[in-house]
Amino acid sequence: MSSVNAALARHERAIAIGLVVAWTTLYAVLAVVRHLTWNSTAFDLAVFDQVYWNATQGRLYESTLDRGSCGPASFLGGHLSVLHLALLPLYAVVPRAETLVVLQAVAIGLGAWPLYVLARDRLRPGAERLAFVACYLLIAPLSWMALFDFHEIPFAIPFLGWALVFVARGQHWRAIGTLVASFLVKEELPLVALGFAALFLLQRRWLPGAVLATVSVAWFVLAVKVIIPAFAGGDYRYTSFYAGLGDDELEIVRTVLTDPGRTLGVLAENGRMKLRYVAAIFGPGLGLILASGPYAVLALPSLAYTLLSDHTHQYSLQNHYAATLIPLAVGGSILGLARLRGRVRDIAPAGIVLASLLFAYLYADIPLGPKFDPSRFVPEARYDAIARALGEIPPTARVSASDFVAAQLAHRQFIREYSAQNTCGDADYVILDAADRETFDRDLETFARERDAIRGLGYDEVAAGDGLSVLRRR
DSSP states (O other), X not given: OOHHHHHHHHTHHHHHHHHHHHHHHHHHHHHHXXXXXXXXXXXXXXXXXXXXXXXXXXXXXXXXXXXXXXXXXXXXXXXXXXXXXXXXXXXXXXXXXXXXXXXXXXXXXXXXXXHHHHHHHHSOTTHHHHHHHHHHHHOHHHHHHHHSSOOSGGGHHHHHHHHHHHHHTTOHHHXXXXXXXXXXXXXXXXXXXXXXXXXXXXXXXXXXXHHHHHHHHHHHHHIIIIIHXXXXXSOOGGGGGGTTTOSSHHHHHHHHHHOHHHHHHHHHTTHHHHHHHHHHHHTTTTTGGGGSGGGGGGGHHHHHHHHTOSOGGGGOXXXXXXXXXXXXXXXXXXXXXXXXXXXXXXXXXXXXXXXXXXXXXXXXXXXXXXXXXXXXXXXXXXXXXXXXXXXXXOTTSOEEEOHHHHTTOOSSSOEXXXXXXXXXXXXXXXXXXXXXXXXXXXXXXXXXXXXXXXXXXXXEXXXXXXXXXXXXXX
């Protein structure tokens, strides 16, 4: 063991903790600053902030933002996530949007810990183990997740990491318990668990495999065919993300299993973007998941439901959809390196760190990187012109506000995002912001026409600023 690696081995745990704490602190602070400077958005921070705030007022899962409904609707009509009930007591202590983004950064940071435990189980002390801690923290989508408002799915990362630890240790029933607990995060987690069921069957662990497969399919069907439609008053709307494969869940599965031509055609769409997605997730680990043997099957469900979607956001590195894939990609690479021998294994840690830094620089949302936009953390003084008027809006008023403004007004029973819900027609206050990309994209002529049109509907302008207008119904 070299002197450098010996030093790393002696301080390995402290270094690992330091890396995780540093990453978590950095992105928690950035996420909070982004919100405080009016750069967070209605979709999706205000959506969740309102759901949590409503819950503290006795209106559990109620939302007027989610799914673009005009009246209050249940958030469960879009997603089945019991996770929010577990986080609610923490939010209630400090009921602010900042609490949510801090909790999200903590959950992502904690996702490194089971992977470090797996590395301690399988890899040599020092560089090998620490390389994968750095690899995980530098994978591009994690930084975007931490700074892209708030979502449930990053909270699945620690669950999947621990499930992989238990599987690698041969503790199959503990892994199954952990995976079933992950189902409470969001409705697609049972699909991810099917990869674990397939691994059990490949290992000839027939009973755990059959049990996990049965529970996973049953939970998913119950969620998307019974529970969510019952709250939505209609079908599970996210099936439409896979319209290229079929009109309903059964047809989508049948296409994937029996029509390889159609499936490959969908897979080939936006091929360059999808290749970048795969490279940025598996490249930092040098693709060592391919050396892990049967463990590589764990990544297939997450790859399938992101790459086969018609919704390009699902295979964008700048969204949260890759959350379930990342711990499996890194964990699989750990197990792959454990199977290597000789000189290749000796130089692998340096290669992992260099590859992780390269892909992070190219694709991650890291300070000093080309993708990092400092303007998201700088306040625009123009909002000062309407601050007093916003503070005077009665708490019971129905408000329709442009994106960035709506994110600041989520603590009310009736708040809508103007570009998506401007046809509801019952707003007491309308707040327009020319910075809203969907409606104006800083086009002041379009902004002025929209403001004048609202005036014609019976509203008076009570405050105005540079590309800002607060209008009250007469």
